[in-house]
Amino acid sequence: MLGGWLNQIVQGVLLGGLYATFAMGLSLSVGIMRFVNIAHGDLIVLVSFLILTLTTTLGLSPLAAVLVTLPITFFGGYLLQRLLLQRVLGKGVLPIILVTFGLSIIVQNGLLGTYGADTRKVAGGSFETATLMLGGGVNVGVLPLTIFLSAIAMVVVLDFVLYRTRLGARIRAVSDDVAAADLIGLPSARIYATAMGIVGVTIAISAGFMSIWTNFDPTSGPSRLLVAFEAVVLGGLGSLWGTLAGGIIIGIAQVVGAQVDAAWQLLAGHLVFLAIFMLRPEGLFPKY
Amino acid sequence: MNGTPLLSVESLSVFYGHFRALDAVELSVGAGEIVSIIGANGAGKSSLMKAIVGQADRIEGRICLEGADLADRSTAEIAKAGVALVPEGRRLFSSLTVEENLRIGQEVGREGDIGFDDIYRMFPVLRERRRQLARQLSGGQQQMVAVGRALLANPKLLLCDEISLGLAPVVIGDLYEMLPKIRERGIGILVVEQDISRSLAVADRFYCLLEGRVNLSGRPAETSREIVARHYFGG
Numbered sequence: 238m239l240g241g242w243l244n245q246i247v248q249g250v251l252l253g254g255l256y257a258t259f260a261m262g263l264s265l266s267v268g269i270m271r272f273v274n275i276a277h278g279d280l281i282v283l284v285s286f287l288i289l290t291l292t293t294t295l296g297l298s299p300l301a302a303v304l305v306t307l308p309i310t311f312f313g314g315y316l317l318q319r320l321l322l323q324r325v326l327g328k329g330v331l332p333i334i335l336v337t338f339g340l341s342i343i344v345q346n347g348l349l350g351t352y353g354a355d356t357r358k359v360a361g362g363s364f365e366t367a368t369l370m371l372g373g374g375v376n377v378g379v380l381p382l383t384i385f386l387s388a389i390a391m392v393v394v395l396d397f398v399l400y401r402t403r404l405g406a407r408i409r410a411v412s413d414d415v416a417a418a419d420l421i422g423l424p425s426a427r428i429y430a431t432a433m434g435i436v437g438v439t440i441a442i443s444a445g446f447m448s449i450w451t452n453f454d455p456t457s458g459p460s461r462l463l464v465a466f467e468a469v470v471l472g473g474l475g476s477l478w479g480t481l482a483g484g485i486i487i488g489i490a491q492v493v494g495a496q497v498d499a500a501w502q503l504l505a506g507h508l509v510f511l512a513i514f515m516l517r518p519e520g521l522f523p524k525y
Numbered sequence: 526m527n528g529t530p531l532l533s534v535e536s537l538s539v540f541y542g543h544f545r546a547l548d549a550v551e552l553s554v555g556a557g558e559i560v561s562i563i564g565a566n567g568a569g570k571s572s573l574m575k576a577i578v579g580q581a582d583r584i585e586g587r588i589c590l591e592g593a594d595l596a597d598r599s600t601a602e603i604a605k606a607g608v609a610l611v612p613e614g615r616r617l618f619s620s621l622t623v624e625e626n627l628r629i630g631q632e633v634g635r636e637g638d639i640g641f642d643d644i645y646r647m648f649p650v651l652r653e654r655r656r657q658l659a660r661q662l663s664g665g666q667q668q669m670v671a672v673g674r675a676l677l678a679n680p681k682l683l684l685c686d687e688i689s690l691g692l693a694p695v696v697i698g699d700l701y702e703m704l705p706k707i708r709e710r711g712i713g714i715l716v717v718e719q720d721i722s723r724s725l726a727v728a729d730r731f732y733c734l735l736e737g738r739v740n741l742s743g744r745p746a747e748t749s750r751e752i753v754a755r756h757y758f759g760g
Contacts (some may be wrong), residue, residue, distance in 0.1 A: 420611070420616060
């Protein structure tokens with residue numbers, strides 16, 4: 238009995254790793270660039286379909302497909318920021334929400350028109366089903382474990398980029414005071430675009446994992462956005478480690494909720510989010 | 526001042542929508558010269574600074590650095606050309622350390638011989654506090670970082686916008702003592718201030734702005750304080 242619960246909590250932690258990968262890019266755009274990208278989940282789904290296409294039409298392995306998408310999503314994010322989002326940044330909260338909401342609708346309908354409404358999944362082969370028996374009734378899937386370790390690696394790398402590199406200092410400077418950055422000649426638009434390129438890379442990684450682990454369809458984006466948003470808010474704005482913790486908390490809540498009743502899985506995650514949000518509206522580890 | 530001035534502003538008008546903040550302003554700054562712009566609130570001093578760094582909404586007239594027109598250049602390009610601003614209110618990046626703030630100045634500017642050691646010699650306290658976040662410093666120390674950040678851009682022209690604002694008199698005195706030392710490096714300095722006596726004491730020349738127009742200019746030593754005060758207040 239105890240082993241069963243322990244196993245479920247471990248599964249929840251690993252599921253939290255997947256949620257953290259969804260949330261990492263959103264954490265950057267909310268915490269650093271200070272806007273909520275309503276299309277974040279749809280962009281993850283869009284890249285998942287791209288990976289699906291690369292694996293089915295070109296016969297690439299999922300890993301190779303993700304590697305191919307990394308530069309595409311970097312430049313996609315860069316151009317999206319430079320050509321569209323930058324035009325409405327700094328003009329109040331509403332314009333950026335409306336623009337990204339519109340982008341979300343365009344992506345969903347574009348995918349529906351191209352791929353239809355069927356649910357899809359990328360075949361991960363034996364990697365998908367391999368399991369490690371840890372004893373005590375705890376079994377760990379190699380795929381979820383890889384995703385979890387990758388989530389930690391993403392936090393470490395992003396934290397290093399943000400706090401140990403010149404690019405990171407520039408991104409944080411623009412995040413602190415974009416008007417001051419403009420006044421002294423720091424090219425804020427180019428820096429924001431580079432940051433959005435990095436968000437694009439995180440989207441590609443999370444899309445790669447999601448497309449192997451779960452089913453997805455063109456309308457899956459908003460549910461991914463919701464989980465990502467909850468993880469970011471729970472963790473506290475600007476804290477990547479907090480986002481990882483937020484993802485883990487939601488993952489554990491969902492798995493434990495499902496143990497009580499399968500219908501409680503999603504609801505349990507939202508309820509735990511609400512409870513913590515009421516107690517600590519600033520999140521668990523806020524940086525701002 | 527002989528030959529081409531470092532900065533020349535010719536018939537400069539600055540507009541915010543239909544409002545004209547500056548009206549046909551003419552001024553110049555030479556290399557190794559401190560020029561002070563005085564004027565009351567709303568006289569157009571900060572608009573002049575913004576126009577020089579390419580941040581004004583709309584301008585008419587010419588702003589030239591060593592004879593080259595800065596029109597249509599971005600703020601980043603103007604910084605690379607050799608213009609550095611110490612903005613009003615310091616405008617440091619609060620979540621960056623002192624050293625990171627200074628390095629940002631170095632990155633936006635041009636190559637030159639002013640380095641971190643020069644700044645730390647000028648402001649020794651910044652060496653001790655280099656790992657601290659900018660928001661943890663006192664106002665005076667923050668202003669030192671703002672000046673240091675601008676100097677690390679190795680400017681030909683340093684713009685100081687209200688550097689005394691909100692600081693204790695002793696700190697203001699220390700900062701103003703630095704300006705002649707900076708001038709010795711051949712850097713032209715344009716100082717915008719509301720504190721007339723402080724800025725005239727350090728300036729080689731001055732311009733007085735009233736309602737967007739230059740209504741008096743000259744050398745502080747050759748102009749009586751009564752005349753300056755009358756033009757400052759528009760009497």
